[in-house]
Amino acid sequence: MHGALWVSKTGLSAxxxxxxxxxxxLANVNTTGFKRDRAMFQDLLYQIDRQPGGLSAxxSTLPxxxxxxTGVRVVGTQKQWTEGNLQVTxxxxxxxxNGKGFFQILMPDGTIGYxxxxxxxxxxxxxxxxxxxxxxxxGLDVPEDAGVLTIGSDGTVSVTIxxxxxxxxxxxxxxxxxxxxxxxxxxxGNLFRETNASGAPEEGVPGLNGLGTLIQGSIETxxxxxxxxxxxxxxxxxxxxxxxxxxxxxxxxxQYITQNL
Amino acid sequence: MDKGxxxxxxxxxxxxxxxxxxxxxLANVNTTGFKADLHQAxxxxxxxxxxxTRAYAMTENPATDFAGGSMIQTGRDLDVAVKGEGWLVxxxxxxxxxxxxxxxxxxxxxxxxRTASGLPVLGDGGPIVLPxxxxxxxGGDGTISVVPLGAPPEEVVxxxxxxxxxxxxxxxxxxxxxxxxxxxxxDAVLNADPALAGQPVEGRVAxxxxxxxxxxxxxxxxxxxxxGEMTEIMSLSRQYEMQVKLMGTFQExxxxxxxxxxxx
Numbered sequence: 331m332h333g334a335l336w337v338s339k340t341g342l343s344a345x346x347x348x349x350x351x352x353x354x355x356l357a358n359v360n361t362t363g364f365k366r367d368r369a370m371f372q373d374l375l376y377q378i379d380r381q382p383g384g385l386s387a388x389x390s391t392l393p394x395x396x397x398x399x400t401g402v403r404v405v406g407t408q409k410q411w412t413e414g415n416l417q418v419t420x421x422x423x424x425x426x427x428n429g430k431g432f433f434q435i436l437m438p439d440g441t442i443g444y445x446x447x448x449x450x451x452x453x454x455x456x457x458x459x460x461x462x463x464x465x466x467x468x469g470l471d472v473p474e475d476a477g478v479l480t481i482g483s484d485g486t487v488s489v490t491i492x493x494x495x496x497x498x499x500x501x502x503x504x505x506x507x508x509x510x511x512x513x514x515x516x517x518x519g520n521l522f523r524e525t526n527a528s529g530a531p532e533e534g535v536p537g538l539n540g541l542g543t544l545i546q547g548s549i550e551t552x553x554x555x556x557x558x559x560x561x562x563x564x565x566x567x568x569x570x571x572x573x574x575x576x577x578x579x580x581x582x583x584x585q586y587i588t589q590n591l
Numbered sequence: 592m593d594k595g596x597x598x599x600x601x602x603x604x605x606x607x608x609x610x611x612x613x614x615x616x617l618a619n620v621n622t623t624g625f626k627a628d629l630h631q632a633x634x635x636x637x638x639x640x641x642x643x644t645r646a647y648a649m650t651e652n653p654a655t656d657f658a659g660g661s662m663i664q665t666g667r668d669l670d671v672a673v674k675g676e677g678w679l680v681x682x683x684x685x686x687x688x689x690x691x692x693x694x695x696x697x698x699x700x701x702x703x704x705r706t707a708s709g710l711p712v713l714g715d716g717g718p719i720v721l722p723x724x725x726x727x728x729x730g731g732d733g734t735i736s737v738v739p740l741g742a743p744p745e746e747v748v749x750x751x752x753x754x755x756x757x758x759x760x761x762x763x764x765x766x767x768x769x770x771x772x773x774x775x776x777x778d779a780v781l782n783a784d785p786a787l788a789g790q791p792v793e794g795r796v797a798x799x800x801x802x803x804x805x806x807x808x809x810x811x812x813x814x815x816x817x818x819g820e821m822t823e824i825m826s827l828s829r830q831y832e833m834q835v836k837l838m839g840t841f842q843e844x845x846x847x848x849x850x851x852x853x854x855x
Contacts, residue, residue: 332607332610332611333607333608333610333611333614334607334610334611334613334614337611337614337615337618338614338617338618340618341614341617341618341619341620344618344621345621348621368665368695370623370695370707370708371619371621371622371623371625372622372693372707372708372769373615373619373622373625373769374769375767375768375769376765376766376767376768376769377767378767379608380651392651394651394652394653394654395651395652396608396649396650396651396652397628397652397765397767398608398611398612398615398628398652399612399615399616399618399619399628399769400615401614401615401618401619402615402618402619402621402622405707405708406707408695408697408707410665410667412666412667429725430725509698509700509702509723510697510698510699510700512697512698513699513700526700527699527700528700529700532723538741539725539740539741540723540724540725540738540740540741565621566621568817569617569620569621569817572617572620572817572820572821573614573617573618575821575824576610576613576614576617576824579610579824579825579828580610580614582828583607583610583828583831583832586831586832586835587603587835590835590836590839591835591838591839591842
C-alpha cells in the first residue's frame, strides 16, 4: 500500500501523545509542586531504497540515492525541574523548598516516596502527614500540649509548650536530592519514586550541600506556563491536521487508481 | 499493447515514493533539530533501436536541507541550540561520531551528558561527565561550568567544553539512523563487505571550530516548511492522477485496437 499512510500514522500518534502531555500539564496548572512534562520527538529509521554512488552502468554512478524516512516517535517525556512560584499561605505546616530537594514520604507499602508538595497536616496521633495521610520522614510527632510550631530554614522543627518558656525541638526535617531528578518515576499524587536513572537519594540538611532552604508558611505552585502550553497546543494541533491531510491525500490517490483503472 | 503503460506506471510509482518522503518531513514538523530531506525526480532515458520515447522517472533525495530552524525559548539550563551553522557531536551506537542539532540534553545517573535519545554528547576529551552540582551553566562557546555541591557560589569550576564542529555542509549527509554524518562514513558502512559485518568501521573525526556559538535555554525547532511540504504533496497527488489518467488512456487505446481486429 501507500507508504505515506504509515509515515503519517506515526506523525498522528506522536502528536496525539504530545497533546496528552500538554493537556496533563494544563490540568495541573494549579497543583502544588507539580513539574511540567515535555514530549521529546525523534525521527525514525531511514530506509535506503537506492544507494548513492551505486553503479547505474558499468562506467557511471548514480549521483544521489534515495533514502526515505519512516516517520517520527516520542522518545520520552522529560520532567522540567524548574522552580514554580512561591505562594504565601501563612499556614504553619505549609513548607516550600527554595532550591533543590525533595521531602521524603513513607508510602503505605513501606517504601519512600519523594515530593515537593509541602502541604502537610497533623493526624489524630499528632504526626505530620501529607493530605493523603502518608507520614513525613523523618517522622515528626507534635506533642498534644504544643502551641506554635516553627520550622526553621535548615529544617529544625520546634514547638512552644503551653506553660513553658523554653522551645522544645521535635526533630529535623531533612530533604534529599538526586543527581538526575528527570529520571524519577512520577506515580501520581505529587509523588515520585526512585529509579535506576535517577540515582540514589542523598539526604542532607536543607541549606547545605546544594539543598534548598525551607520556607515555612509558603507552598510552591505548579511550574506550568499557560501561554507556553497554549502555543504548544496550537503547533501540535496544526501538525496533527497536516499529517491527517497526508493520510487523506494518500487515501484519495489509492481511491483514484482503483476507480479509474 | 503500447508499453507506454509502463512509463506511466513508473511515474505514478515514483510520485507515491516522493509522497512518502514528504510525509516523513511533515511527521517530523515538531521534532527538535530535525532537518528536512529534499526530493526531486530525474528522468532515466532507456533508448533502444526505435523512436526515443522511453524515459522512466526516478525519485531521489539529493540532499538534506541544513537551513536552521527557528529558536524557541525554554528556560531550561540543559537545552542548547546552535546559533547559525555548526553541530553538536554525539557518540553513535557504533562508536563513531555523528552530528546533531537536537539540543534537549539530559544528565544520566552517572552524570554523563546525553541527548534526549540517550547518546553521549562529546566534549574536548570524549563523553562529558558532570560532578554533582548545585548550579550549572553552559556558555556560548560550549564551556560547562558548575558550582560543586557544598561549595560557595563564587567557586565556579569549569568541567569540560561541548565540542562544536562546523564541517563543510557538502561533505555531510543523513545516516539511516537520522543522525548527520560524513558522507564518506555513510558510504563506508553501506559498501562494507558483508563478511566484515558487525566490525567497527573507523569514522572520520571532525575538527572543533571555535567560531560556532550555542545558546543555553533555547531549542531549535524542525526546519520543515509545512506549507511547502503540503503544496508539494498536493502537486504530487495531481501528478499521480495524471499518470493514472495516462494509464487509462493506454488501456483505451489498446481496447480500441483490439476491437478493430475483432472478426465478427
